[in-house]
Amino acid sequence: MPELPEVQTTVDGLNKTVKGLTIQEVWTDLAKKTVSRPDYKDTIKSLSFFENFRETVRGKKILSAERRAKNILINLSDGHTILIHMKMTGHMMYGSYTHDATTNEWTPATHEKNDALRDPFNKFLRVVFTFTNGKQLVLSDVRKFAKVTLLSTKEAHGTKHLAGLGPEPLHTTFDAHAFIERIGKKPNGKIKSVLMDQSVISGVGNIYSDEALWLASIHPLSIVSKIPPVEQKKLFTAVQAVLHKGIDFGGDSTSDYRQIDGTRGKFSYQHNAYRLTGKKCMKPKCSGAILRRVVGGRSAHFCSIHQKLWE
DNA sequence: TGCAGTGTTGCTTC
């Protein structure tokens, strides 16, 4: 489940691999003649959109990749930007792949030396960009939730895809004061849900919200306005700490997420709460155990003892 | 075997 650290790791990987390369061709198995949902009309799930997308990006050079919230932005030489949101199970990889015309499927090329690309989770390739150097950038996505669309670079941040997103929690100008002001916009909200609300702060999802609340010793069901300012400040520090740690460990591969070379991110081994239901709390001297509860339709994992409920 | 669980977003409903 790519959150800020996973998307950042992918973007860093793109800038090390495909930056400067020229797109020769694009393939997808997502495009359909008719799209089931209105919000798919301006994505490559629409066949007419994909045909236009393909014509536009062929022959264009990749200038750079950047991240906004959980979105990947790939800037092209003609003033267009490819926007990719990996949603739940999406991940991008770069390597040598071959296309089987009979099955219409892509697999790692026989001369590809990187075994990580053959990880079972790295199947289900939905979009494949082939570069003029003969190599591929692929989007793997079992559940086909990922969004791929095309924007004008100049207008990208003003489009519905990016406008309305909250500030970047790791931006240099984002401090504790700004954090408290942002979450204060949802005074009656449950803190876990508010942390994950992309219009409040961008980039935090289920894993990092659980980890940040564990670190800050705050119960996920705490009501924002009831959390004392000093505790909110601690939470801000915790949010930044877990996001930085996630990036340092190359993201979280508990599920399908993989780095650009197909290898697993190592943050999965650093959890103190997420998916540790029934385990003893790892906080020094704490005698609690990790519980699981559904909060706002999502599973929250937290310590039964040291995470204080403010209500 | 059937169904709950997995998590992000956006649309619908209240």
Add this chain to the structure above:
DNA sequence: CGAAGCAACACTGC
């Protein structure tokens, strides 16, 4: 207006 529920989708595990 905001909050909550559900659909999009495919696979795993009990």
